[in-house]
Amino acid sequence: MTSTRPAPTPFDHRMAVYGADDEFVAAALPFLAEGLGAPGEPPPVAIAAPDKLDLLRDALGGDARDIVLIPHTDWYTGSAANAVAQGAGYLGAHAGPGGRIHLLMEPVWNGRAGRSARETTEWIRYEALANLLFAPLATTALCAYDTRTAGTAIIEAARRAHPDTPAYEDPVRLTAELDSAPLPLPPADAEPHTHLSADAVRRGAVARGLGPADAELFTEAVTAAVAALGPVTGALLWGEAPACVCELRTSRRVDDPLAGFVPPSTPELAPDQGLWFTRQVCAYVDVRDDGAGTTVRLQYG
Known part of the structure; x- marks a missing residue:
């Protein structure tokens, strides 16, 4: 696949790869210093594992008081969509004019991200879509990848989502590739619904063990x-708590890779926010557009 160089945008999305603590510090310090020296910007932020934050405190000395240090387990708390919401909320509350701020970001590799091939796909989708979602903002992000925990496959995939690497791919093309993999077939005992009602979903979820x-x-x-998809032509329910699944089929095409990822204008989470609400609640939302319609599979936990 041919690499595509990004069109210039205010969003500066970088990647740092390291395999030792001193390499992490060597990458982080110049980046944070750049943020400290940027006119009109609030203090730069380092989101990383607690031991990495300790390294930064030691290396920064008295300058550490000018950096916001956040344990990455407080930032990366769930799905890729949750990470989008966290980032958008922080920028809205703390960034300078036009979204100006420097963010050093290290994912939680021993948590959801990187735990499986599916989790890796979700994470790379997030990294790719960030180039579109935050394109209008003058935010500078440095994504930190530790070879000791992230693993070669994740790092090589992540290079395709960062514009400062030779492997960078157009985000729309990359997400389309991620979504080209067929979903596993529903189990034989999946419960079919021609006309799905809220009561049917509720009863099915309780029967499958959800409180x-x-x-x-x-x-x-x-x-x-x-509500977001329009008329649903069929549905299936299956699974056991917490991994209860509902699959929806609609004749409407959903070919926008950002569907459900664009933060709403109000910070309060509400069901009338459509697929944004769905993505914030569910661990996975898989969308497969096949030209004749769309299959949307929701998994709660």
Whole structure:
């Protein structure tokens, strides 16, 4: 596949790869110093593992008080869509005019990201879509990849999502490639629904082991997706808590890679936000457009 160089945007999305603590510090310090020296910017932010933050405190000395240090387990708390929401919320609350701020970002590789091939796909989708979602903002992000924990496959895939690498791919093309893999077939005992109702989803979720609160939240997520997709021609329910699954089929094409990833204008999470709400609630939202319509598979946990 031919590499595509990015069109210039205010968003500066970089990647640093290292395999030792001193290499991490050597990459982080100049970046943070760049942020400290940028006129009109708030303090730069380092989001990393606690031991990496300790390294930065030692290396920065008194300058550490001018850096915002955030443990990455406080930032990366769930799905790729949750990471988008966290980033958008922080920029809205703390960035300078036009989104000006420097963010050093290290994912949690021993958590969701990188835990499986599916998680890697979700993470690379996030990295690719960030180039589109944050394109209008003058934010500078340095994504830190530790070869000791991230692994070669993840790092090579991540290079395709960062404009400062020779392997960079157009985000739309890359996400289309990620979504070209067929979904696993539903199990034989999946429960079919021609006319899916909220009550049917709620009953099915409870029958599959979700508690009342989780069943209600899953029902709201499915209902929000149905409202966003338009008429649903069929649905399936299966799985066991927490991995309850609802698959929706619609004749409408959903070929926008940003569907459900664009933050709404209001920070409050509400079901009327459609696929954004669904993506924030569900661990996975898989969208497959086949030209004749779209299959959307939601997994709660």
